[in-house]
Amino acid sequence: MGKKTTIYDIAKRLNTTASTVSRALNNSPKISKKTKDLVLETANKMNYQQNKLALALKSGKSNNVGVIVPRIDSNFFASIIKGIEENLYAHGYRVIICQTQNNQNIEVEIINTLLKAQVDGILMSISSINLDTKNSFNRILQKQIPLIFFDRKANIKDVSSVTINDFEAGYMATKHLINQGCKKIAHLSGNILLDIFNNRFLGYKKALEEEGIEFNKAYVLKIRSTVKDGQNAAKQLLKLRNPPNGIFSSSDYAALGAIQEIKANGIKIPGDIKVVGFANEPFTKFMELSISTIDQSPVEMGKIAANVFLQQSNNSENTKIEKNVVLAPKLIIRKSSLKHPNE
Amino acid sequence: MGKKTTIYDIAKRLNTTASTVSRALNNSPKISKKTKDLVLETANKMNYQQNKLALALKSGKSNNVGVIVPRIDSNFFASIIKGIEENLYAHGYRVIICQTQNNQNIEVEIINTLLKAQVDGILMSISSINLDTKNSFNRILQKQIPLIFFDRKANIKDVSSVTINDFEAGYMATKHLINQGCKKIAHLSGNILLDIFNNRFLGYKKALEEEGIEFNKAYVLKIRSTVKDGQNAAKQLLKLRNPPNGIFSSSDYAALGAIQEIKANGIKIPGDIKVVGFANEPFTKFMELSISTIDQSPVEMGKIAANVFLQQSNNSENTKIEKNVVLAPKLIIRKSSLKHPNE
């Protein structure tokens, strides 16, 4: 009962051999319809189910793909994973999820674990970029298994990526604030060692420059993507002799924190200060004072990352194909940044 | 370069055999320190990495666990998965994620796929309960692989589960509304074919009964967990000759929709109608009119489900252990249901 039935079991029952059974089950042309039907029937009767593990060992293909994210419980990453899973499941791949918690040691360890598990590909959003992780990436590439970055990429030759144009996003957000009448615009930035945050920052600077607004270092604060950090940042900004009247936050959570803090000080949003966040987390839409933000089409990003993986793994040629898909960010204008008609 | 090095490769290089290498790598006691060190060193030099697939085939243990949810991009399920992954990763298991999209055919298919992939366990929140799915569950049990339900369970002998006390949750939410002065309480219910929704409904009824409030069938509406359905439900309720002054929604999203619709009609919340949702989705806390809700401790739920799996898979005895963990729901009181001091 607990024992699993193998092709040997069903061969024995039919007084034939495993290879015949295998052929029948795999629709081989060189087998008579009669024995084939017979095999299929008894296989069914015996509740046979193919052991993919044996197949994987034999073929060298596990049909598993590793997906590595800092954490899964943010709508952004969960949505990407949704896109990846839906796309790859239909192609016979199973998705293994791993979280780094933004810890580089864990990140390296996870990559090793996945390689040992013989995954057919690794799709990831990097947590950090240092020597250890670079070594890990090289180990992946040496094994010839496709590596695809999404959102947070490292700049490595021969590695494909799917990102949004973060520079453009930063530019759009800042330009929008300027168009709404802001001249003193602060920026809450993530760790600029990561491209995404650096590019958003550069886009912000570019927009200021274009409008002839002088860059003010005191207006740029480094934050983690939390409500708390947003509150603290807002506190700092409000203390300035010349506080900003616009804030572009590279995180929706920080934007929310900033908004809370500002309102707690009796300052009006969007009247006195206008705010734009980043990521289009669900809550930004649901708030009464809905928050303007940048949408990154995460589900689509996941689907595309999966497509790039599929192309790459079907690419039997040894020619490396590096594909860098850059999606267009969408500025979503909501109440938190909207100029009053009379303004 | 692309070729993977096996224990045979390193045995050959050392003029020894694979078993010696294996012993060295696995810290076997019956091997001399000298050869062991030598093996480890050259293994390292040759970039050896164990092929877990071969080990899995040999041992019959894949170290993979399947997790099945309706969808991953809701904070509730994502948080459960977070808990599961964090717990199981530490124990050497990898987590394979699958989404049913609430489709029973897909659900059955996924179970089959996971069984073929030789997962060591299946943790799931069911999408539907019918003959096909029951057959699937039986197939899992026949193969002696642990099956654990979380949140949405089916009542099947010998199957463990981790849930919250939904009856209690429904009771608490309704009682709270009554304590805040509501006498006409509506309930937005999910599909009561699923235990969770039925139990919430029964808890709701029980609370009414206890307070001598007559049950009014017109106050109970069936909804899906969407903002839209919440809006429609509110529309219906407001049309009643005697509309409710309290709403207990089995979904935060529907609660939000109802609130939007009610406010759009110029009716005050919590002044005229008080609302309690369900699941403690992040946005409920962030709204200016924060929404009262039930917290289900999803991360903890995931961790516990993982623990139950671990216990069950270590249970070498053939005695079935069925463990039904029931977590206590937490009522989180926020503005949407709070009586004004003067009221």
Added chain:
DNA sequence: CTGTTAGCGCGTTCAG
């Protein structure tokens, strides 16, 4: 302590 052998379950030669 080390080498030999066998088997996990499957697909795929190569013979017949």
Added chain:
DNA sequence: CTGAACGCGCTAACAG
């Protein structure tokens, strides 16, 4: 069209 033999990479039982 079918059967016999082999190998994927690893561990474990058995000899030496």
